Amino acid sequence: MAKEIGADRLGDFYKEGSKVRTRREWRGVADTLYDYSRWLRIMMTLGKFVVKPRNVKAMFRYRWMANYLAVPMMVDRHTQGLRGEYLRICHEEQDLIIDDVAKLLDSLFRGDRRIGNDKKFSDKVVLVDENEMTAVMMGFPTLKALSRETPSTYVSVLLNQYAACHYIDVAQEFGLAGDVCPMPEAEAGVSIDDDAPIIGACAIQCNTTCDGSLLGNGVISQRLQHEDGIPVFQLAAPLRHREDDVQEYAAQEIRNAIAFIEKHTGEKWDWKAYFECAKRVNYATKCRMEWLEMNRTPYPQVFGSNLALYTETNYMAICGRVAAFEKADRKISKLAQQAYAKKKMAAKEYRHRAIVWGVQSHYYMDFLVWLLNCWGIVPLTDMLSMVSTKMLATEDTPENREQAIYDMAWLTENMIMRNRTHGGYKVLLDELWEFVEEFNADMVILWEHMSCKALDGMHGLFEERAREKGIPLVWVSHDLFDPRIISRQGVRDQINSFMRTVMQEEPLDPSLEILPDDKSW
Amino acid sequence: MGIFLKILKIIVIVSVVFFGVTFTVYFFNLDMKLTAAIEPWLLKQYDKVDRDQHL
Numbered sequence: 001m002a003k004e005i006g007a008d009r010l011g012d013f014y015k016e017g018s019k020v021r022t023r024r025e026w027r028g029v030a031d032t033l034y035d036y037s038r039w040l041r042i043m044m045t046l047g048k049f050v051v052k053p054r055n056v057k058a059m060f061r062y063r064w065m066a067n068y069l070a071v072p073m074m075v076d077r078h079t080q081g082l083r084g085e086y087l088r089i090c091h092e093e094q095d096l097i098i099d100d101v102a103k104l105l106d107s108l109f110r111g112d113r114r115i116g117n118d119k120k121f122s123d124k125v126v127l128v129d130e131n132e133m134t135a136v137m138m139g140f141p142t143l144k145a146l147s148r149e150t151p152s153t154y155v156s157v158l159l160n161q162y163a164a165c166h167y168i169d170v171a172q173e174f175g176l177a178g179d180v181c182p183m184p185e186a187e188a189g190v191s192i193d194d195d196a197p198i199i200g201a202c203a204i205q206c207n208t209t210c211d212g213s214l215l216g217n218g219v220i221s222q223r224l225q226h227e228d229g230i231p232v233f234q235l236a237a238p239l240r241h242r243e244d245d246v247q248e249y250a251a252q253e254i255r256n257a258i259a260f261i262e263k264h265t266g267e268k269w270d271w272k273a274y275f276e277c278a279k280r281v282n283y284a285t286k287c288r289m290e291w292l293e294m295n296r297t298p299y300p301q302v303f304g305s306n307l308a309l310y311t312e313t314n315y316m317a318i319c320g321r322v323a324a325f326e327k328a329d330r331k332i333s334k335l336a337q338q339a340y341a342k343k344k345m346a347a348k349e350y351r352h353r354a355i356v357w358g359v360q361s362h363y364y365m366d367f368l369v370w371l372l373n374c375w376g377i378v379p380l381t382d383m384l385s386m387v388s389t390k391m392l393a394t395e396d397t398p399e400n401r402e403q404a405i406y407d408m409a410w411l412t413e414n415m416i417m418r419n420r421t422h423g424g425y426k427v428l429l430d431e432l433w434e435f436v437e438e439f440n441a442d443m444v445i446l447w448e449h450m451s452c453k454a455l456d457g458m459h460g461l462f463e464e465r466a467r468e469k470g471i472p473l474v475w476v477s478h479d480l481f482d483p484r485i486i487s488r489q490g491v492r493d494q495i496n497s498f499m500r501t502v503m504q505e506e507p508l509d510p511s512l513e514i515l516p517d518d519k520s521w
Numbered sequence: 522m523g524i525f526l527k528i529l530k531i532i533v534i535v536s537v538v539f540f541g542v543t544f545t546v547y548f549f550n551l552d553m554k555l556t557a558a559i560e561p562w563l564l565k566q567y568d569k570v571d572r573d574q575h576l
Binding site: 018019020021022023024026036039040043060061062063066069070072073076170174192193194219222261314448521 | 548
């Protein structure tokens with residue numbers, strides 16, 4: 001038990017065959033009491049959620065709800081080894097995300113025809129995809145944009161590595177292809193398994209990025225439209241998002257989506273609300289740019305999963321619509337500046353500065369903390385955090401109303417993942433090496449999501465460029481939502497072998513090299 | 522004054538017991554050990570739910 005960073009053997013908390021760890025960390029009096037107080041807060045959030053009978057009913061109805069038993073453990077995984085400002089930044093983010101997901105679940109079950117069946121509420125709900133910018137909802141303050149896929153699959157896999165396996169198997173039992181991305185496949189599996197809440201006046205689906213996504217949306221919209229009577233709009237954003245000639249088409253799709261929502265909900269677009277949200281989007285962008293600027297220096301502050309998970313939530317799912325995230329942005333920036341001024345470090349030694357590229361393994365999101373604790377590799381930034389930095393128009397004028405349509409189209413085209421996996425050679429390959437130089441990185445960690453055809457085709461080109469630049473590059477294969485294909489230890493082994501054989505190094509914390517977390521949540 | 526001190530004493534005792542119990546649960550990860558034991562029972566429950574499974 002140690003107060004100092006890196007003095008604990010973090011691997012000793014794992015127990016063979018167990019879902020959970022033996023105990024929580026001792027981080028010194030101040031940090032342990034802080035972590036304990038945040039744990040109490042999470043318990044209160046969960047307590048407030050389960051006192052409502054309809055939420056208990058949902059707990060017994062939907063299989064994916066069992067994953068929410070693991071909420072405190074998800075936080076423990078991401079705070080592993082952290083002290084001081086880094087621990088506080090992580091809690092600011094994670095606790096807010098937990099609050100937000102608890103509200104999302106509560107709203108879903110309130111309107112769900114099987115559970116709360118509040119029809120008046122359901123008529124004000126617009127369903128959105130998990131993997132979709134919610135920009136078109138910025139001007140509808142009286143409507144609720146709810147995603148069924150976020151709690152049933154996306155968050156579930158963060159909580160429990162095996163959460164999606166049942167739904168992937170269901171989709172394949174019904175004949176869907178097994179070689180597509182397991183994320184949309186699991187989402188389709190939830191729909192096939194009759195395990196999605198039935199709610200909403202209408203739904204907006206987005207042509208995300210791949211064959212799997214199109215397959216999944218097809219299955220889900222079939223059930224929504226033809227059985228549940230919920231009309232679906234397909235927001236087809238252009239994939240060549242850097243080209244000028246597609247922007248007018250993209251803008252027209254936004255106009256069509258807004259008209260569709262107005263038609264099916266009876267609500268009217270509110271420009272005042274839109275521009276308020278746009279200001280918050282700009283503030284989040286400004287903060288993210290400041291954090292990335294710090295990460296270019298020898299003292300990075302907001303990095304790893306602290307950067308990745310929060311950016312995914314704030315940029316795409318929130319999109320300026322929730323004021324609490326602006327407050328969190330401010331607190332995180334303050335903590336980061338404090339730590340930066342004192343030249344603080346999150347681990348006892350920083351050996352390598354890495355850019356993490358590709359689509360990360362969702363069942364092992366805390367891998368980025370592991371990299372830091374086990375090998376002293378600082379994941380400065382990752383592909384999914386390198387999203388749009390364009391400032392939106394925020395003043396309500398006739399010209400800006402027209403510009404706003406293009407801004408929403410730009411955001412939708414530049415949603416997380418799509419802005420890199422599609423859009424051409426430059427955004428996926430060239431810009432990686434630009435970031436390597438800008439961030440003064442000495443290593444590239446390239447996720448190889450084996451079912452992502454958009455990325456797999458570029459394998460050789462990445463290697464060729466790494467050789468040209470003389471930058472060590474390590475591939476880390478995984479199957480995004482399915483740890484049965486490559487386990488968490490399988491992911492770690494790829495780094496362990498590279499670090500020992502190519503880099504000829506020994507780990508900072510050898511107890512983390514091999515972990516018995518195969519059965520763990 | 523006597524009643525005030527008595528109430529204060531009760532508040533202090535309750536707070537100390539609350540802290541002692543919850544901190545023990547927190548530190549030894551007892552909350553997660555309990556929920557890990559509940560999960561298999563819940564999974565059996567989901568298998569009993571009637572579902573209209575189809576494409």
